[in-house]
Amino acid sequence: MNLYLNQIAAIVWKDFVTELKTRELLSAMFIFALLVILIFIFSINLSIVKASEVGPGILWVAFLFAGTIGLNRSFMLEKENGCLMGLMLVPADRTAIYFGKLISNLIFLSIMELFILPLFMIFFNIDLLSHLGPLLVVVFLGTLGFCALGTLLSSLSSNLKTREIMLPILLYPLLIPIIIGAVRMTGQILDGTELFDMMKWIGLTASFDIIYIGVSIMTIDHILEE
Amino acid sequence: MNQETTEESNEESYILVWLTGIVFLVAMAAIFLFVPTEQTEGPVQRIMYIHIPSAWLSFFAFFIVFICSILFLWKKEREWDIYAHASAEIGVIFCSLVLITGPIWAKPIWGTWWVWDARLTSTLILWLIYVAYLMLRAQTEAGSMRARYAAVLGIVGFLNIPFIHFSVLWWRTFHPQPKVISSEGFGKGMETSMLVTLGISLCAFTLLYFLLMGQRIRQEKLKDEIDRLKREQLYSS
Numbered sequence: 001m002n003l004y005l006n007q008i009a010a011i012v013w014k015d016f017v018t019e020l021k022t023r024e025l026l027s028a029m030f031i032f033a034l035l036v037i038l039i040f041i042f043s044i045n046l047s048i049v050k051a052s053e054v055g056p057g058i059l060w061v062a063f064l065f066a067g068t069i070g071l072n073r074s075f076m077l078e079k080e081n082g083c084l085m086g087l088m089l090v091p092a093d094r095t096a097i098y099f100g101k102l103i104s105n106l107i108f109l110s111i112m113e114l115f116i117l118p119l120f121m122i123f124f125n126i127d128l129l130s131h132l133g134p135l136l137v138v139v140f141l142g143t144l145g146f147c148a149l150g151t152l153l154s155s156l157s158s159n160l161k162t163r164e165i166m167l168p169i170l171l172y173p174l175l176i177p178i179i180i181g182a183v184r185m186t187g188q189i190l191d192g193t194e195l196f197d198m199m200k201w202i203g204l205t206a207s208f209d210i211i212y213i214g215v216s217i218m219t220i221d222h223i224l225e226e
Numbered sequence: 227m228n229q230e231t232t233e234e235s236n237e238e239s240y241i242l243v244w245l246t247g248i249v250f251l252v253a254m255a256a257i258f259l260f261v262p263t264e265q266t267e268g269p270v271q272r273i274m275y276i277h278i279p280s281a282w283l284s285f286f287a288f289f290i291v292f293i294c295s296i297l298f299l300w301k302k303e304r305e306w307d308i309y310a311h312a313s314a315e316i317g318v319i320f321c322s323l324v325l326i327t328g329p330i331w332a333k334p335i336w337g338t339w340w341v342w343d344a345r346l347t348s349t350l351i352l353w354l355i356y357v358a359y360l361m362l363r364a365q366t367e368a369g370s371m372r373a374r375y376a377a378v379l380g381i382v383g384f385l386n387i388p389f390i391h392f393s394v395l396w397w398r399t400f401h402p403q404p405k406v407i408s409s410e411g412f413g414k415g416m417e418t419s420m421l422v423t424l425g426i427s428l429c430a431f432t433l434l435y436f437l438l439m440g441q442r443i444r445q446e447k448l449k450d451e452i453d454r455l456k457r458e459q460l461y462s463s
Contacts, residue, residue, distance in 0.1 A: 169361060
């Protein structure tokens with residue numbers, strides 16, 4: 001068990017060191033998310049619609065698009081120089097590779113989101129600080145679901161010729177439940193609803209996260225098989 | 227494959243072709259001649275006898291994809307891959323049919339082609355998932371990789387259905403409540419003659435599914451056989 005955790009930690013550490021060296025991923029994701037939010041602000045008229053009604057949707061679209069860039073990048077790096085082949089040759093369980101990539105994707109995405117949230121607060125003039133606790137729970141649940149399925153499918157699409165196009169085509173329809181859930185919950189939180197009053201949505205997103213992590217553990221052996 | 231089994235399966239498929247044809251004729255007669263016109267909705271309601279069987283068939287086909295995907299990952303036999311592929315193609319065709327007949331029915335009844343109702347939305351998402359599945363198959367070259375990837379997507383996609391169902395249901399809904407299997411009991415919400423017609427139509431569509439499956443599987447196996455012969459030719463010369 002200890003060895004298994006060490007293996008996961010080693011993969012996460014490797015991704016961190018690479019990111020510290022290259023500084024490609026986080027800055028690209030952050031700027032892209034910011035651009036998505038800006039484009040939405042220009043394409044809707046904020047003086048007509050209520051900011052707290054359209055805000056959550058725009059925020060999650062930005063997270064989703066920027067996250068897709070992150071996912072694409074994450075397995076591309078592994079494909080370059082045959083790094084993935086090296087990982088697969090390591091006498092480690094394949095699920096350790098999955099969990100390593102899942103955790104590093106989750107951390108990178110969360111860092112990007114922590115930078116985006118204050119800007120979102122300023123641009124939309126919404127007070128996030130008074131609902132910060134529940135908001136972070138919801139953002140975490142949504143991001144975990146995105147990463148659970150995203151890591152599985154990006155490990156799959158990285159072997160395709162048209163990987164940049166295929167990842168969103170495969171991923172987005174499957175993510176619709178979690179997007180609806182996350183947007184709804186974020187909207188309700190901004191309206192001042194307590195977490196206990198939206199148990200059905202929390203249950204839906206949490207079970208989505210658990211089921212897709214489970215499915216990934218069971219099927220990752222068949223994807224990382226060369 | 228030897229000569230005898232080919233002839234035998236040919237004979238079977240002929241029986242299936244005739245049976246499907248006859249049941250379809252009976253279904254058409256029932257839809258257009260036998261069943262009374264619905265009181266409030268008028269003749270357009272007859273599209274239901276195509277709409278509901280197509281929906282049932284596409285869900286059934288996607289369920290078969292799910293089962294065959296699991297069996298493929300378990301047994302790693304080419305057979306299951308072929309079944310999953312054939313079933314996904316048929317499912318997408320009938321899912322498209324549902325999405326086409328739905329708006330034709332909705333326009334005169336609801337007054338719009340499309341509403342973001344739970345069942346319309348989930349059918350559309352389902353269609354997108356399985357179109358992506360077929361695209362994944364088209365993008366990868368034949369072989370073990372394609373079969374494995376498609377099987378993983380077949381499993382992941384089907385497990386998504388309950389999540390889609392609940393999320394779009396809580397999102398919003400105004401589709402007519404289920405009439406055939408309602409809370410009052412089986413078939414209580416509908417006239418007997420309508421139920422019978424729907425039953426015949428369901429039979430016809432289900433037979434059509436098996437007919438198409440058989441043809442598609444045979445086609446795919448012949449393709450494998452041709453590939454094998456080509457390779458043999460290549461290496462022997």
